[in-house]
Amino acid sequence: MSMGLNFLYNTVLGRVILKGLTAPCLSIAVGKFMDSRLSYPIIGPFVKKNNIDLDECVSTDFKSFNDCFTRQLKSQLRPIDMEKENLIAPCDGFLSVWPISKDTVLPIKQSSYTVSDLLGDADLAKKFYDGTCLVYRLCVNHYHRYCYFDSGVKGDNIFIPGKLHTVRPIALRNIQVFCENSREYTVMETENFGAVAQVEVGALLVGKIANHHQTYTYKRGEEKGMFLYGGSTIVVLLEKDAAIVDSDILKMSQQGEEYPVRMGEVIGHKC
Numbered sequence: 001m002s003m004g005l006n007f008l009y010n011t012v013l014g015r016v017i018l019k020g021l022t023a024p025c026l027s028i029a030v031g032k033f034m035d036s037r038l039s040y041p042i043i044g045p046f047v048k049k050n051n052i053d054l055d056e057c058v059s060t061d062f063k064s065f066n067d068c069f070t071r072q073l074k075s076q077l078r079p080i081d082m083e084k085e086n087l088i089a090p091c092d093g094f095l096s097v098w099p100i101s102k103d104t105v106l107p108i109k110q111s112s113y114t115v116s117d118l119l120g121d122a123d124l125a126k127k128f129y130d131g132t133c134l135v136y137r138l139c140v141n142h143y144h145r146y147c148y149f150d151s152g153v154k155g156d157n158i159f160i161p162g163k164l165h166t167v168r169p170i171a172l173r174n175i176q177v178f179c180e181n182s183r184e185y186t187v188m189e190t191e192n193f194g195a196v197a198q199v200e201v202g203a204l205l206v207g208k209i210a211n212h213h214q215t216y217t218y219k220r221g222e223e224k225g226m227f228l229y230g231g232s233t234i235v236v237l238l239e240k241d242a243a244i245v246d247s248d249i250l251k252m253s254q255q256g257e258e259y260p261v262r263m264g265e266v267i268g269h270k271c
Helices: 002-010 012-021 024-035 037-049 065-069 115-119 122-128 247-254
Strands: 086-088 093-101 132-138 145-147 152-154 158-160 183-190 195-201 209-211 216-218 223-227 232-238 243-245 259-261 266-270
Touching: 024 037, 024 065, 037 065, 093 232, 093 247, 115 122, 115 183, 115 195, 122 195, 132 243, 183 209, 195 223, 243 247, 247 259
Parallel strands: none
Antiparallel strands: 086 266, 093 132, 093 259, 132 232, 145 223, 152 183, 152 216, 158 183, 183 195, 195 232, 209 223, 243 266
16 A cells, blocks of 8 residues: 555646546545445455454444445443543544644644645635644554544534545645645534634545534534545634643654544543
């Protein structure tokens, strides 16, 4: 996989091919196939290759590959910390944490991007100046359902069309992936962490970002949505002084490394 991505992102011919691969129409077509019964034979090899334990699932009555990919895990396997002072992860993934210097987020060894470009809204972006950006990168073997990390009220989902690059580090070093990829965000007024913007970012061959609710009053730990096939990313924007992220996570981010997390676990605390 790494050799193939290196070819696509670091050679002239590869970048020509990449234009077709990142077009949303291809991901939509792949998504339709993954939703169909024709994709059922792929499930076995996928489970074996990624060491997925199907005993963890609520049900294994899969009719298609996406049924398996979006499998629901038994609740006891993803316990939700309910202490209101604790900041929890909304999903499984590899977490990086970055300060927002006014409008700009500048990860180590990755391309800089602005909050206004990410949201497509310069006025809204100002709410998060000097705040904190949490980036959760999901790989294909991760649990692809995600929850609300605090109780509150959300606005409508805002969809921003775009391309669908991979979210692996090789792409992040070369392209402003989070600002170019198709994505969907909502602003949430949380009970304990103020105003928050959560952005679900599609990735290469992701057929759909499936959020369950539009304007809605929700509870901490309630399922917010899921990604269908492919690796994906969730970006959470916090206001200034909304939370303090645990020091081990911050240290790894400063070293350019990602911290593995699971949905519901504590990653920080309310200021």
